[in-house]
Amino acid sequence: MKKRNYAKYLIVKEYLPLFIVFTLITTITFFSSLMASDFYCPSSDNGSMLALTAPMMVFAAALPLFVYNYKYSLKRGDTYYQLPLEQKELKNTRIIAGLCILVTSFILSSLITSFAQIVRYILAPDSKIIAHITYFKYFHAGYLFAAIGVSLVTVVIEYFISCFCCSLASKPISALLINVSLQLILILTLNASMQFARMMCEIAQVNEHTTYIIGDLSNVAINYSPGVVIGFQLPGYIATKYAFDVFNHSFPFATDNRYLAFLIICIVLEVLVGALACFFTLYMKDGSGESCNNYGFANKKLNSLFFLSIIPVLMFFLSLDQLFGFPDVIGVVIVAASYYLLFALFIGSFKMPKFNYAIIGGMSALFIFAKIALSLAIVAVRN
Amino acid sequence: MIQISNATKRFEQKTAISSLDLNIESGVIGLVGQNGAGKSTLLRMIAGVYQADEGDIFIDTYLSNTKQAKELVFFLPDDPYAPVSSDIKAVFEFYQIFYSIDKAIFDSLITKFNLPMNVRISKYSKGMRRLLFIALSLSVNCKYLLLDEAFDGLDPLVLETVKEEIVRICKDKEKTVVVSSHNVTALEKLVDKFVIIHDGKLSSDGDLDSLGETFIKYQAIFDKQCNEETLSKLGLNILSYRKAGSLHNFVIDNKDNKDIEKALETLKPSLLETVAIDANEIILLQMALANKEDKHHEKA
Known part of the structure; x- marks a missing residue:
């Protein structure tokens, strides 16, 4: 009873302002994107699904910061950890209530916008002419709902990944850092493998077609929206290549085989990561009020692990993105600034011990050295 | 009864509570000690906000971090949380989800403390916020009430009214109250027994007569x-x-x-x-005695 009443309270009171703001933003973004599109040429309307998904992905990533806000301040911690609920009950009620408003917000904004588009179609002066050739293809329920469904799954997965990351932290800034780090590692792992494959093709001088495929996959799936979390990639990719490209293809998910393998890998990876995040989020112990408002992880042992493993990995991947191509000053500055930001976020202060500056300087120097060495190696292999 | 046996709580390098044994039976208990002595930590451990690294804390027969124990205890922290942009009604609604609250007592205390109903709590002064949460904690039907520095920011006139209400309601409802404060004068004429904490350890306990x-x-x-x-x-x-x-x-x-x-x-x-010797002085002397004994032990 307490759980149900609390869930009701969360939905109707605590999360309501977030629900209203994000539903409005999503509806307006999606609506304006659809309205601005060429009504007679649906295949040019590739960005529409991304306009629905992008604000929702931000919502899904940001909402867990509110779900776990009782862990982020001593004041809230004192209140929430003394409540007569099992800690798991308290946590899971907040997670499920959050999921409810996320899904409702998504469905509501999709329905409002789709309804507006139908009204727009009905009011169009030559609707009867385009009815059979464009509109029904464009608004074929299968395509639309498949795209919305895939986007919804991705948004939910993103929510659980973010929940998992936020549950590990005890301060919003740490939650943000852990969240961004994990998602960056996921996307940069794919990015690096693509870059590596492309380089291997270049070195091996394989035929143009293979190079093109790998390069194209990288461009479409990874560089579609560079630097954006993995969750953004998939719906954008599906939306652009399948769901709305119905003008040229008969069925959205069985058109271009070149992309299908990568699409499946993406879906499997994303669902797997999401399922794991969901499992750990719901079954993990919640700790107690003592870690509230501390920097880094709630579990102090993970702090050193994060510092010793994930930060160097992030540094490596951040460097990798800038590593290819001729050494330039801007690349070095970007890498050094990224290192500095990582350290600052982890420590929770932009002022840091001299030792950290030495690490940042050393890592930047190593990056310059690696970049020069790699460029020389590529030139040597090509010649 | 609240039974604390061999409870220890460490925060990284610092030991906040060290092998503390204490039994709290009934009445109004004053928890006193210097700043950083471990009063708030001990209250949080009893309320189940913190878990003891060693030892056990039992609320009646339940371990302090269990749901059953938490149903028996209401903890009013030093700086209580109120939902954003909430008023008295919203605070009442929030706590009502988790606790059984006597609305008649709550309303009568709100009227007695002259708290405006339709004003946001963020607009309240520190003293008004305290009064609201004291009213709330006195109306919650819990057997044990833990008040952490609850009298901070109250003027002497209001303080007397609050103390009268605590004594009256707790007697009527047979509540056990543990109230921590570094201001011993504020606890005068309220508490039946003092518990003095020094450096995370129980320094002494008893009524004023036995302590002095x-x-x-x-x-x-x-x-x-x-x-x-x-x-x-x-x-x-x-x-x-x-x-x-x-x-x-x-x-x-x-x-x-x-x-x-x-x-x-x-x-x-x-x-x-x-x-x-007045009450305040007795407690201060007990603290001085604890300090002196500490120095003596260090020397030894």
Whole structure:
């Protein structure tokens, strides 16, 4: 009873302002994107699904910061950890209530916008002419709902990944850092493998077609929206290549085989990561009020692990993105600034011990050295 | 009964509570100690906000971090949380989800404390916020009430009303109240028993009479030159010493039941009389005694 009443309270009171703001933003973004599109040429309307998904992905990533806000301040911690609920009950009620408003917000904004588009179609002066050739293809329920469904799954997965990351932290800034780090590692792992494959093709001088495929996959799936979390990639990719490209293809998910393998890998990876995040989020112990408002992880042992493993990995991947191509000053500055930001976020202060500056300087120097060495190696292999 | 046995709580390098044993039975208990002594940590451990690293805390028969134990306890922290942009009604609705609250008591206290109903709590002064949460905690139907520095920011007139209400409601509802404060005066005429915490350990506990039983306060004028060291050399355990002109004020802990006056005769006093010690002073002296014993142990 307490759980149900609390869930009701969360939905109707605590999360309501977030629900209203994000539903409005999503509806307006999606609506304006659809309205601005060429009504007679649906295949040019590739960005529409991304306009629905992008604000929702931000919502899904940001909402867990509110779900776990009782862990982020001593004041809230004192209140929430003394409540007569099992800690798991308290946590899971907040997670499920959050999921409810996320899904409702998504469905509501999709329905409002789709309804507006139908009204727009009905009011169009030559609707009867385009009815059979464009509109029904464009608004074929299968395509639309498949795209919305895939986007919804991705948004939910993103929510659980973010929940998992936020549950590990005890301060919003740490939650943000852990969240961004994990998602960056996921996307940069794919990015690096693509870059590596492309380089291997270049070195091996394989035929143009293979190079093109790998390069194209990288461009479409990874560089579609560079630097954006993995969750953004998939719906954008599906939306652009399948769901709305119905003008040229008969069925959205069985058109271009070149992309299908990568699409499946993406879906499997994303669902797997999401399922794991969901499992750990719901079954993990919640700790107690003592870690509230501390920097880094709630579990102090993970702090050193994060510092010793994930930060160097992030540094490596951040460097990798800038590593290819001729050494330039801007690349070095970007890498050094990224290192500095990582350290600052982890420590929770932009002022840091001299030792950290030495690490940042050393890592930047190593990056310059690696970049020069790699460029020389590529030139040597090509010649 | 709240039963604390061998409870220890560490925060990284610092031990906030160290092997503490304490039984809290009934009535109003005053938890006192210096800043950083571990009062708030102990209350949080009882409320289940913190978990003991070692030892156990039982609320009746339940471990303090269980749901059943939490149903018996209401903890009012030093800086209580109120939902954003909430008013009295919203706070009541929030806590009502988790606790059974006596609305009649809550409404009567809100009226008594003159708290405006339709004003956001963020607009309240510190004292008004305190009063609201005191009203809430007194209306919650929990057997144990833990109040952490609850009287901070209250003016003396309101403080008296609050104390009267705590005594009245807790007597009616048979509640056990643990109220922590570093202001001992605020606890006067409220608590039945004091628990003094020093450096995370239980220093002493009991009512004022038993706590001040061995303390004797003198004021004296001596013909001979005299200072704290001279008095100590007589084998007296001096807890506090002050000199104003030729008048010496000092408190002796006479645990060993020595003939103090015979010892002081050697300093040829022209005036020697005992003075009453107030509650505040007894607690301060107990803290001073704990400090002194600590230093003694360190030296040893």
